Amino acid sequence: MPPDTRPPGDGTLSGQDADALLQRTARGDERAFERLYDVVAAPVHGLVRRIVRDPAMSEEVTQEVMIEVWRTAARYDPRRGGAPAWIMTIAHRRAVDRVRREQAAGEREAAAGQGPGASHDPVGERVEARLEHERVRRCLGTLTRLQRETVTLAYYGGHSYREVARLVGAPPNTVRTRMRDGIIRLRDCLGVER
Amino acid sequence: MTGDPHTLAGAYALDAIDDAEERRLFEAHLDGCESCAAELREFQATTARLAMAAAEAPPPRVRERVLADIRHVRQLPPAVPDEEPERGAQVRTPRPKRWRRAAVAGLAAAACLVTAASVGVAVGERQRAARTEAAQREVASVLSAPDARSATGRATGGGTVAIVASASRGRVVVASSGLRTLPSSRAYQLWLIDAAGPRPAGLLPGDRDRPVVAGTWRPSDRLGVTVEPAGGSARPTTAPLVLLSPA
Numbered sequence: 001m002p003p004d005t006r007p008p009g010d011g012t013l014s015g016q017d018a019d020a021l022l023q024r025t026a027r028g029d030e031r032a033f034e035r036l037y038d039v040v041a042a043p044v045h046g047l048v049r050r051i052v053r054d055p056a057m058s059e060e061v062t063q064e065v066m067i068e069v070w071r072t073a074a075r076y077d078p079r080r081g082g083a084p085a086w087i088m089t090i091a092h093r094r095a096v097d098r099v100r101r102e103q104a105a106g107e108r109e110a111a112a113g114q115g116p117g118a119s120h121d122p123v124g125e126r127v128e129a130r131l132e133h134e135r136v137r138r139c140l141g142t143l144t145r146l147q148r149e150t151v152t153l154a155y156y157g158g159h160s161y162r163e164v165a166r167l168v169g170a171p172p173n174t175v176r177t178r179m180r181d182g183i184i185r186l187r188d189c190l191g192v193e194r
Numbered sequence: 195m196t197g198d199p200h201t202l203a204g205a206y207a208l209d210a211i212d213d214a215e216e217r218r219l220f221e222a223h224l225d226g227c228e229s230c231a232a233e234l235r236e237f238q239a240t241t242a243r244l245a246m247a248a249a250e251a252p253p254p255r256v257r258e259r260v261l262a263d264i265r266h267v268r269q270l271p272p273a274v275p276d277e278e279p280e281r282g283a284q285v286r287t288p289r290p291k292r293w294r295r296a297a298v299a300g301l302a303a304a305a306c307l308v309t310a311a312s313v314g315v316a317v318g319e320r321q322r323a324a325r326t327e328a329a330q331r332e333v334a335s336v337l338s339a340p341d342a343r344s345a346t347g348r349a350t351g352g353g354t355v356a357i358v359a360s361a362s363r364g365r366v367v368v369a370s371s372g373l374r375t376l377p378s379s380r381a382y383q384l385w386l387i388d389a390a391g392p393r394p395a396g397l398l399p400g401d402r403d404r405p406v407v408a409g410t411w412r413p414s415d416r417l418g419v420t421v422e423p424a425g426g427s428a429r430p431t432t433a434p435l436v437l438l439s440p441a
Contacts, residue, residue, distance in 0.1 A: 028269060037257060045256070046248035062252050066260045067267055074272040085238035088245040092209040136247030151208060155244050160212035161205040173201070180204030187240040
């Protein structure tokens with residue numbers, strides 16, 4: 001679906017809107033940043049929650065991520081894959097960093113294979129977000145089991161491909177290949193275009 | 195296909211490469227492979243959709259805190275490239291990218307392979323001045339080869355060794371970090387090993403942060419590192435600290 005047909009502020013990401021807002025943010029436009037927050041905070045927080053799990057800690061990480069977006073907005077290069085991808089990369093890194101730090105103190109329960117279907121469904125979830133949720137869930141369903149497991153363990157679980165290899169009992173090189181194959185299938189199923 | 199950096203694109207887009215060196219190797223490869231960079235953009239747009247599907251609004255207090263905090267946070271200036279990238283340059287030529295602040299991508303990539311700090315530009319400058327242009331070109335040519343294969347391994351006793359090999363270039367680039375310091379009577383020696391046995395492939399330089407081009411690479415080769423007397427040995431005299439096979 002073309003990204004620009006979504007209304008703004010519905011909790012889903014329009015790549016073009018996010019790009020424009022991020023570029024204005026880079027020039028110090030606080031208003032643009034506020035709107036950017038409203039567009040990306042839910043996916044950022046959802047991803048962080050998946051990885052970090054602890055609600056209070058997740059809030060902290062989401063806060064860190066958004067401040068990082070503000071701070072480094074001028075370093076965003078649109079040719080690197082769109083503002084949402086850039087922001088989600090920051091979110092994923094931060095969440096994984098936090099989890100790794102916490103792991104030093106105590107063991108974290110491996111959140112194995114939790115797809116988006118495992119998310120809690122807040123009553124107020126908006127229609128577009130639900131649709132996106134359904135689309136991705138359906139597309140994840142077209143992957144082979146190993147492709148799906150490797151992709152979701154890495155992305156929602158925050159595990160490295162070597163850790164994923166341990167978890168699924170496959171060689172790391174196989175896991176790398178399955179991740180790539182899985183993303184190609186997802187990309188085609190979701191109709192991601194550049 | 196094992197060890198093919200192209201297979202890392204999925205793991206990279208999923209942020210599933212925890213080894214910083216391996217990540218840098220992949221990024222170095224991207225600099226010379228436009229089709230890989232294009233594919234990665236699609237992959238990252240795809241993984242971002244996974245995040246959107248998991249969307250969950252944070253409590254309003256997070257918004258209040260963030261908006262209050264940014265008033266006290268100074269924004270970074272944009273990264274100013276030394277040179278504008280040229281669109282449509284030849285695929286095999288390592289091209290500067292705006293997001294990589296170094297002047298010449300191939301060289302910076304080589305420097306970044308092993309530089310502990312993520313921005314190794316200053317170090318790269320010094321190394322660049324110290325090295326012959328031919329050696330730099332050779333490293334860059336291997337890193338950006340379309341058939342470049344990589345492998346990374348942890349060495350016994352600590353440290354990491356990473357290699358990028360290209361059969362078409364017949365060369366392998368070796369980078370290491372964190373290997374323990376040896377007494378001056380000893381050196382790290384590289385070996386290329388195939389069914390016929392190990393062939394000596396040079397010593398790691400004392401300045402081990404510098405990537406080196408080792409030996410004549412054949413697709414069936416593995417690379418091993420051993421500790422040998424300072425001048426090197428004709429045959430390995432100790433057990434390899436690490437064995438890497440990118441193909």
